[in-house]
Structures are given as structure tokens and as C-alpha cells.
Amino acid sequence: MNHKSLLLAACLSLTFAPPAFAQTVTGSGVVPATAANSAERAIGFAANAPASGALVIVMTDATLPLLDGVAFSAPERQAVAAAIAAATFDGKAGSTLSLRGIGAHSRILLVGTGATPTSLALAEAGGKAAQELKSEAQPVVIAGAFGDTSAADVAYGFALGQYRFDRYKTVDKKAPPTGAVTLVGADPAAAEAAFTSRWKPLADGVRLSRDLANEPANVIYPESFVAEVRKAFTGVAGVSIEVLDEAAMRRLNMGNIVGVGQGSPRGSRMMLVRYRGSGAPAAPLALVGKGITFDTGGISIKPSANMGNMKGDMSGAASVMGAALSLAKSRAPVHVVAVAALAENMPDGNAMRPADVIRTMSGKTVEIVSTDAEGRLVLADANEYVAQAYKPRAIVNIATLTGAIVGALSDQYAGLFSRDEALAAKLLAAGTASGEELWRMPLHKNFFDRLKSDVADIRNGGSDGPGASTGAHFIGFFVDDAMPWAHLDIAGVNRSEKTNPLTPKGMTGFGVRLLDQLARSGE
Incomplete structure (x- = not known):
């Protein structure tokens, strides 16, 4: 499929109006729910x-x-x-x-x-x-x-x-x-001041991430994700919000993110929340999250067992927004731009197919090997856009990207991939300090050979092998070598099957505390 055909097909997508955040299904319709989460202790x-x-x-x-x-x-x-x-x-x-x-x-x-x-x-x-x-x-x-x-x-x-x-x-x-x-x-006054100015905003950011990821996909999809994040930032100083809808992304030739979402009637979105605190540097730190609001695998459909967990495939996007909320509410002296690359990956007569060739906004071409390797596609367009439009000093991606990282690290660590030693060191330190720990994984040049395509610049998957590393290599292909860049694969830690002191069972909000700590460290 050439780029012009892809964009024409994307135009066939329908867009739904955003619902109220808390919704439930009754019969064949969707109606607002009256309930909210139970009140917490004051x-x-x-x-x-x-x-x-x-x-x-x-x-x-x-x-x-x-x-x-x-x-x-x-x-x-x-x-x-x-x-x-x-x-x-x-x-x-x-x-x-x-x-x-x-x-x-x-x-x-x-x-x-x-x-x-x-x-x-x-x-x-x-x-x-x-x-x-x-x-x-x-x-x-x-x-x-x-x-x-x-x-x-x-x-x-x-x-x-x-x-x-x-x-x-x-x-x-x-x-x-x-x-x-x-x-x-x-000294209760001092403790209360510290809690109110530093720790409560961070807890609010984690709560936002968990709420977004715990919601079912008939409630949170690209457009409603945007609506809820806007609501969370209402009245927060120092914040600006940019949202690209499908029409804007087509004009920018973002074939990847539009292509991933074209099998769904719910249109893709890219949301950018920028916060600049007093005295912060001119160039922001870019935090770019995968926001697949539901992932069926598309035409390369997943097995049905546990597919419901894929409502949390937007955890990376949820957590970059949670980190930005924490930093902004606490008036941290930092400059960040949080990017949510939002799409719903569904099988449909209009869906992207294996062997299609699509194009990113920079003009690079991608051969689709598997439509279930979609997270790296939306991140490619998001990375290229934020680099061009916001001129960041570093880019950190966070995504529930691969099952391979779960096999390597289980639920103990997120995988860290980076070409920049200084950025990697700061991320490892931030992980230790925040309690959201990382483990450095390899980016060997030979792994990139698995992504060579005969018909395009790169393909979005390879043969059996180091799947987490090849996924990271793919994302890095769309980031300039001179840009400090890191990728966090959180597929094993975004959801917990058991209750831990800071993470009740369910979606954990992993990454909010880590990225908040990273931004404050001066990166």
C-alpha cells in the first residue's frame, strides 16, 4: 500500500464524540455511570x-x-x-x-x-x-x-x-x-507542607495513570483519553496542550499512527502536554508514551486468552501524562513535554495488513511484518514530531512493547535501552530512587540486521530472536543519532496480579514516579 492510498483509507474512519469518563454498557448502548471510585481516606x-x-x-x-x-x-x-x-x-x-x-x-x-x-x-x-x-x-x-x-x-x-x-x-x-x-x-506544619507541595501531586499523577489504564476500552479510547487528560490539567499553571486529530496527522504524513488506527471507527490522536516551570531550561525533556487504547493485534490477531488485559496497552501514554501532572501541580522547576501516541488497533476490512508499506512523517518507509507490532509504529511518528516541533534535549519512550521483555525480566524490572550512557545512568538512578527499577538491555548492532527489508527502509519485526531489543532498535531508527534517547519497555510491570505496598492489584501506573524523578534530576 502506498502512502497516498493509506491516507485515503484513513479518511474512511469515523469519529465518535467523547463520553463521560465513567461509563458502562447496558444492553446495546453506552450510558453514563453514576458511580465513581470509592472515596479514599482523608x-x-x-x-x-x-x-x-x-x-x-x-x-x-x-x-x-x-x-x-x-x-x-x-x-x-x-x-x-x-x-x-x-x-x-x-x-x-x-x-x-x-x-x-x-x-x-x-x-x-x-x-x-x-x-x-x-x-x-x-x-x-x-x-x-x-x-x-x-x-x-x-x-x-x-x-x-x-x-x-x-x-x-x-x-x-x-x-x-x-x-x-x-x-x-x-x-x-x-x-x-x-x-x-x-x-x-x-512539626506537623512542615510535614503537611512537604506532602502538599511534593508528594500529593505525585500521588495524583499516579492515580491519573492508574485510572486511565484500568478503564475499559469502551470508555477510554483516543478521543476520550484526550478529554480526561484535559480535565485533569484544568487550572494547572504553566501548561499548554496540543492535540493532533487524524486530519492534522494526515496533513503531516504520519502514516504509521493513522495506519495503526484505521481498522477502528475511533480515530487516532496525538496529545502533547507541555509544562515549563520557573527557571527551567529552554529545551524540554520529551516523555513519549505508547497509547494503544486497545490492542487486538489487528489482522495479526492475538489469542483470545487474556486479551482483556490489552485495555492497558496505553499505560505508557497514561504514565507520561501522570508524570507531567505531578511536575506541573508541584510547580517543579523543570521543562517537559509529555506525548501520548493514541490509537486503537482493531481488525477490520479497512485495517492495515501484513506486507503493507507505510510512511512516517519524515518520509521513511516501513514494511509491515505484523500488525501486532503496532506500538513501535505510533512511537516512530510521535518521536519524529516532537523532535521537529519541540526541539527537546532528550527523548525517553515508555511502552508496553513486547512479550519478550516479560520473558527476560518478569515483573521485577522494566527494560532499559539507550544509546546514551549519561541518560541511561540517570534513568537507572531514578528507577532506584523511585522504586520503579530498570534493567539495562542490549542494543547490539547485529540485532538491527533482523529488521532489514527488501522493499522498504525497515520492517516492523523480524524472525525469532531478541524481540525486545529489535523493537527498541526499530524505535531508535526514527530518532536522530545525535539526540540522547532511551526506551523503556514496561510490558512486565504495568500490571500487577498481586497487591504490593505501593501498587494495589491491577494497573500500577508504572513510570510516573520514575519519570518524575528523572525530570527533577536535571535531565
């Missing part, structure tokens, strides 16, 4: 706390800390100390000890951080507390030997850990806990 800070409800004590070792501002009698301290000794609780990171029947508190929960807790360890303690108390309605007091503003770190973790996505449940829906959370410390 989080506050105080110098003193009530004597009732649940008490969480953050522990660095086996010694019970002084709990200034908490009504805790000497006999109660003795009872807790005896329980610690009996249970051999040592306060190591991730450890917990639950006690009942001591004093007026309905429950006393000890949560360990380790001897010299980092900000991340404190956050994980807060998340652990949120998970342990998720089915208990009473108010919660969290206390410990909080120095400086460390109570804010714990509060941030609690905010991440208490997330739930239950807006479509109508039968046997569990009532959420309503009791407020109060963190008690020597």
Missing part, C-alpha cells in the same frame, strides 16, 4: 492524636520509639514491648506485627522500615499500613520517630497504597474505610 497532620481508633507505629528496629502526641500509657507500652519480644519483631523493612486488645486502640499495627530508612522505605511503610487497614473503617493514627518531614513520606505511601478501582461494582461492593488518617509528629 490524610492530615497533627501534633496530638485521639486515643481511639487504629494506631500505626513506624519502627526502625525492635525498640518502641517515643510517641509524642499519642495517648499511650506506660502499661500499654509494656504490653507492646512484650509482644515485640514474643514475636521477635525486628523492624526490618516490610515487616509487620498486628496487635489487638491493648488499651483503647482497636488495633495497634507495627510496620518496619529498617534501621536507616530512605524516603522510599518510609513510603512503603505507609503503603503497607494502607493495605493492612483497607477493610477497617475506624480512623487511623500513624506515629513514629519522624524526623524533619519524614511523616510526609509515610503519608505519600499511604495515598498510593489505598488506591482502588471499583466504580463499576454494584453488587457486593465493599464499603471503603472512611476514617481519616492523621500523622502525628513534632
Whole structure:
């Protein structure tokens, strides 16, 4: 298929008006849903706390800390100390000890951080507390030997850990806990200021990413994704938003992203959110996310088993928007442009086929080997556009790109590919600091040979082999060699089958914390 034919076919796509964010299907129609996610516990800070409800004590070792501002009698301290000794609780990171029947508190929960807790360890303690108390309605007091503003770190973790996505449940829906959370410390005003200015915006960004990725594909598709992100940024200072619809992308000769979406009646979009804080550099850091709002594989259709998880194939796009929201709401002194390359990959009489040849906006040609290798196609156009229109100082891609990375790294790490050593080092450091860890993967020049085409400049897949690396090579082909560039393959970490302290079961929002940290590091 030549470029002119592809663009003519794309014109046949229909466009639907964006729905309300929370929708559900009844019968054959789509109607607005009245429900939203259950309310979360309010989080506050105080110098003193009530004597009732649940008490969480953050522990660095086996010694019970002084709990200034908490009504805790000497006999109660003795009872807790005896329980610690009996249970051999040592306060190591991730450890917990639950006690009942001591004093007026309905429950006393000890949560360990380790001897010299980092900000991340404190956050994980807060998340652990949120998970342990998720089915208990009473108010919660969290206390410990909080120095400086460390109570804010714990509060941030609690905010991440208490997330739930239950807006479509109508039968046997569990009532959420309503009791407020109060963190008690020597300087509550400072802790609250730190939480409000730094950690709450980050939690909001993670929540946006999770909400977008958890939504079903009849609710979130390219146009409604744009509508919801616009809503999230309403009133946020320093932000500008650009959206390219199919007509604009056709004029720019973006054959890849238009081609991927041409089998769906829901038109493709490219959304760019730019935030520039005070004192930030002139050239932005570009964060470019894959936004396949549902991926059937197209004509190269996927097996039906677990295909429903492909509603989360836009997790990369969701997370770059979440990171931009965090940075903008916290007024970080950074300059970023977040790009969501949005399309729905569906099989249809108008869908892109294997062996088609399509063209990116730079004029480079691509032979389609598999229509299920679509994420790299939309990223190619997004990378070329942001490089030309925004002149970034570096480009970082993030995508649920390959099953191969899951086979290599399981759900422990995202794969990192980069031609730039300095950028790779900053990403690895940001991953460690944020708790969203990366593992460096190879970009060997021989892998690129698998992508050579007899009829076009490159093909979008190769024979069996290093699939994650060849996918990264394909994306890198559309980024100038002089541009610092990295690609993060998050296919194994964007969704969790189990609950962890900071990531409840479901879509994790992976990448928001990492990219927020990267931007703040000065990259």
C-alpha cells in the first residue's frame, strides 16, 4: 500500500464524540455511570492524636520509639514491648506485627522500615499500613520517630497504597474505610507542607495513570483519553496542550499512527502536554508514551486468552501524562513535554495488513511484518514530531512493547535501552530512587540486521530472536543519532496480579514516579 492510498483509507474512519469518563454498557448502548471510585481516606497532620481508633507505629528496629502526641500509657507500652519480644519483631523493612486488645486502640499495627530508612522505605511503610487497614473503617493514627518531614513520606505511601478501582461494582461492593488518617509528629506544619507541595501531586499523577489504564476500552479510547487528560490539567499553571486529530496527522504524513488506527471507527490522536516551570531550561525533556487504547493485534490477531488485559496497552501514554501532572501541580522547576501516541488497533476490512508499506512523517518507509507490532509504529511518528516541533534535549519512550521483555525480566524490572550512557545512568538512578527499577538491555548492532527489508527502509519485526531489543532498535531508527534517547519497555510491570505496598492489584501506573524523578534530576 502506498502512502497516498493509506491516507485515503484513513479518511474512511469515523469519529465518535467523547463520553463521560465513567461509563458502562447496558444492553446495546453506552450510558453514563453514576458511580465513581470509592472515596479514599482523608490524610492530615497533627501534633496530638485521639486515643481511639487504629494506631500505626513506624519502627526502625525492635525498640518502641517515643510517641509524642499519642495517648499511650506506660502499661500499654509494656504490653507492646512484650509482644515485640514474643514475636521477635525486628523492624526490618516490610515487616509487620498486628496487635489487638491493648488499651483503647482497636488495633495497634507495627510496620518496619529498617534501621536507616530512605524516603522510599518510609513510603512503603505507609503503603503497607494502607493495605493492612483497607477493610477497617475506624480512623487511623500513624506515629513514629519522624524526623524533619519524614511523616510526609509515610503519608505519600499511604495515598498510593489505598488506591482502588471499583466504580463499576454494584453488587457486593465493599464499603471503603472512611476514617481519616492523621500523622502525628513534632512539626506537623512542615510535614503537611512537604506532602502538599511534593508528594500529593505525585500521588495524583499516579492515580491519573492508574485510572486511565484500568478503564475499559469502551470508555477510554483516543478521543476520550484526550478529554480526561484535559480535565485533569484544568487550572494547572504553566501548561499548554496540543492535540493532533487524524486530519492534522494526515496533513503531516504520519502514516504509521493513522495506519495503526484505521481498522477502528475511533480515530487516532496525538496529545502533547507541555509544562515549563520557573527557571527551567529552554529545551524540554520529551516523555513519549505508547497509547494503544486497545490492542487486538489487528489482522495479526492475538489469542483470545487474556486479551482483556490489552485495555492497558496505553499505560505508557497514561504514565507520561501522570508524570507531567505531578511536575506541573508541584510547580517543579523543570521543562517537559509529555506525548501520548493514541490509537486503537482493531481488525477490520479497512485495517492495515501484513506486507503493507507505510510512511512516517519524515518520509521513511516501513514494511509491515505484523500488525501486532503496532506500538513501535505510533512511537516512530510521535518521536519524529516532537523532535521537529519541540526541539527537546532528550527523548525517553515508555511502552508496553513486547512479550519478550516479560520473558527476560518478569515483573521485577522494566527494560532499559539507550544509546546514551549519561541518560541511561540517570534513568537507572531514578528507577532506584523511585522504586520503579530498570534493567539495562542490549542494543547490539547485529540485532538491527533482523529488521532489514527488501522493499522498504525497515520492517516492523523480524524472525525469532531478541524481540525486545529489535523493537527498541526499530524505535531508535526514527530518532536522530545525535539526540540522547532511551526506551523503556514496561510490558512486565504495568500490571500487577498481586497487591504490593505501593501498587494495589491491577494497573500500577508504572513510570510516573520514575519519570518524575528523572525530570527533577536535571535531565
